[in-house]
Amino acid sequence: MFLQQLLNGLTQGGTYALIAIGYTLIFGVLEIINMAHGEVFMIGAMVGYALVMLLGWGLVPALLGGMIGAALLGAVLEFTALRALRRKGVSNLAPLISTIGLGMVLQNLMIRFAGAEPLPFRVPLSSGVLKLGPLQATATQLVVLGVSLVLMILLQWTLSRTGLGRAVRAVSENAETAALLGVNVSGIVLATVMLASALGGAAGVLVGVSFVSVSAVMGLGYGLKGLAVIILGGLGNVSGAVAGGLLIGVLEAMTVAYGEAFSGYKDAVAFIFLFLILVVRPQGLFGQNAAVTRRS
Amino acid sequence: MRKGKGTRIAAFGVALAMTVGLLAGCGGGKEASPQSGGTGGTPAAEAKPLKVGAVFILSGNNAGYGLAQRPGVELAVEEINKAGGINGRMIEVTFEDSQGKTEEAVNAVRKLIDKDEVLAIIGPTLSGEMSSAGKVAQEAGVPILGVSTTAKGITDIGNFVFRNSLPEAGVLPYTVKAAREKYNLKKVAVLHAANDQFSVSGYNTFMEELKKQGIEVVVEASFNTGDREFGAQITKVLAANPDGLVVSSLYQEAALFMVQARQAGYKGPIIGGNGFNSPKLAEVAKEAAEGSIVGSPWFGGRDDAKVKAFVKAYTEKTGKAPDQFAAQAYDGMMLIAEALKQGGDNRDKIRDALAGIKNYVGVTGQFAFDENRNPVMTPFVLEIQGGQYVELKK
């Protein structure tokens, strides 16, 4: 049972990790939390839904479609809610509120279009089950886990081996210095937001596939979890986000499995665990320094 | 600091606040209520409309319910108005959104009572909201009818509080008995969603009922509404080898759960509470839902003219088949209309008329209020065959 729950947890955790990476990338370059990220995730899922259920596309094209749709939304986000607020050199509370407002708008717009209930989302996948000793993995689980891993590896490669990745890291480190070195900071910021959103959108499609449905209100819960994950992993740290996501997924699975009385508390597990970690390590598990910026 | 500009902006801000306040205050009487169906271009159109209010959850996490309930009420109003209204007067319904928050539900009900001066109120969606809004209506002497509130003790709030939504305690005994007889259940697993009112009250009732009927609960697990992954619970539950699974949750989670349970190899029956009552359950879960059992006041597949007409009209209006929430909202509005016939503009008389309804046939079947203003009706026990609900064959 333990191994099975571990697998369950890792699968769920993979999606948490993808969402968390999105948050942490944006934080890295902009030092703000994009509170609309949960809705970007949701819209990625909805785009995937539309492509599969209404146009009959297959899984991979739908995934790409979802990612592109989310990336475009990210661009919209950058131009409406974020860019203008950077010009004035204001505290980072303002973009926080601005993204909250945008999230509200996105969610309710989607409710108007698609209603608030779950929409059945069936992707043509075999219903086979792979058995490896005591473990059982459905095709769905394998796909979700597999795609998550592939995306994370691709991202890691992009960040460490490509020019774009280097520029993103430079801007995350210190935007002014990067500018002095000739990096087109606002272009990189846009690219990062779009990349982060694409990953969020991918997570949305994967969650939709896992759970056979998408809905206009799916962004809230995952958005919150994503926040817990990034803090756990350390803000701005991509590997931290991955580790944090997987860890939280496994913790939740274990709580349900081993603590019968506690299964109702599953959603609190992420936060309680986070809290305990922060008390001991205020920068999160993998964070660099106790975040010095005091721009509250 | 840009003093001049700062001052101007501040002044603007304060003025804005005051203007908004004034507008909210003076905007009385101009609320945009949706057009009540038939236009009644008759002399009777000069007669004052009969105003009814409805509070549902139309946004946020639980908007699915309210968005299904509202068209039910709208349909009823359209039908009534098309047929000439009540004593020649049209019904005008104003919908308010409670967003699932207590504060909003209270504001909504107060607005309907004070500003819109409605004669009766339908809703709110959740039992918790009714615990608050119902009291407000009671204190103000406005009849309020819950069409989806199923927790215990709702009508204890006061004699102006009614409900036509059969509480779990009125349905589950039938469900459990039928399932037990068909599948010879001796030991079951019980799962429930721990964080929503429908599921928790359903769970409580299930546990009582299972005990009463001598069925042993060998393992329990819980999850949360909004969860989409149940691997952990399934593993735990199947390990105890139950004869049947009893699930008290809303249909979204139930559907996902079923799919995953079947994938994990569970072949036995799945019995559900109120939350299973939706055509969406089978849509989402497909084959996994076959054989699922639920008791319901609403059975859309019934061979009855009224039911068929309602299903057709609702599906045309919204593009979706009506679920239990829609059906009860529709019947609820019809009940209010009956009361309006006798009570006219007098809220007390309307209340009395409502309480006196003993023999009404709605799309959910034969209906009466008992002396506590709770519904008296016999639910159907249904199972899913071929993706559709049919009456349970023993």
Add this chain to the structure above:
Amino acid sequence: MSYYLQVATFICISGILGLSVYLVLSTGQLTLGNAGFMLLGGYTAGLLAIRLGWPIWLTVPAGGLLAAVVAVPLGAATLRLRGVYLAIATLGFTQSLVVIANNLTITGGALGLKDIPNLAARLQRFLRGVLAEAPLGLTMAQFANLLVLLISAALLGLAYWLIVRQGKSRVGRAFTAIRTDEVAASAMGINTTYYKVLAFAQGAFLAGVAGGMMAHLTYFIGPNDFGFSRAVEMLVFVVVGGTAVPAGPVLGAALLRALSEYLREAKDLRLIVYGGLMMLMVLVRPQGLLTPGMFAGWRRRLGLGPRRPAPGKGAGA
């Protein structure tokens, strides 16, 4: 009539909540935990009234006190956290409380706490006993609602006045110093731990009182009334209204709550418009509607001298 009185009463409660966030923010701590403290205060007051029959004027402060007591260890535990880390940690606190409230029997679980004694109803019964007829041509119910509004406004006014006073005192200066540069403040001998925890506890007290009042105003409270959206709403009051003066959150609360009610006219577009307006307000005026410099400007125009030397311009948003 009662509708407007009700909305205005809720605005006063929202104002208190805004002030509670403001207090904590004035030491530079970004908190989303006050919704959790509101939950604690609300359930405490409700349970004391239902189970022990305590009167409302006792249950509400009791709720506030409990919240403040819980805030002390929480504040101490989160001392080393900054910025977003603190915000999410406090959010975690709030979310955890919501989940706990959802699961405990004593709080009614997901079904919430109902039949909480209601302030307006109590007042009404009392008034019927002493007055033959309500003054001002109102019904007794309306008069009771008016009194409830006055009580809530008085609480808001009291909180506001105390905060303004504290702002001018040594405590207030310490808060500002910590907000501007915690390391420097500490180096200058200010006991940052004490002041940060103090602000945290004071904010919690106010939030707890607001929660208790809310419970006694709505007959019912449930865990969902105190979650993420509540926490965010309180923060928005402050950011939109102004983070550096106490009048800011009050104005923000009044404006946003009134706007939200008014937008009922917008029917299905209500939340879309509300979200859009929120974005707009922050875009047009990112430092909030009211800023300290503004007051200095007004005083100058009115010919009054400066009230006190501004403690360094760093106090601005």
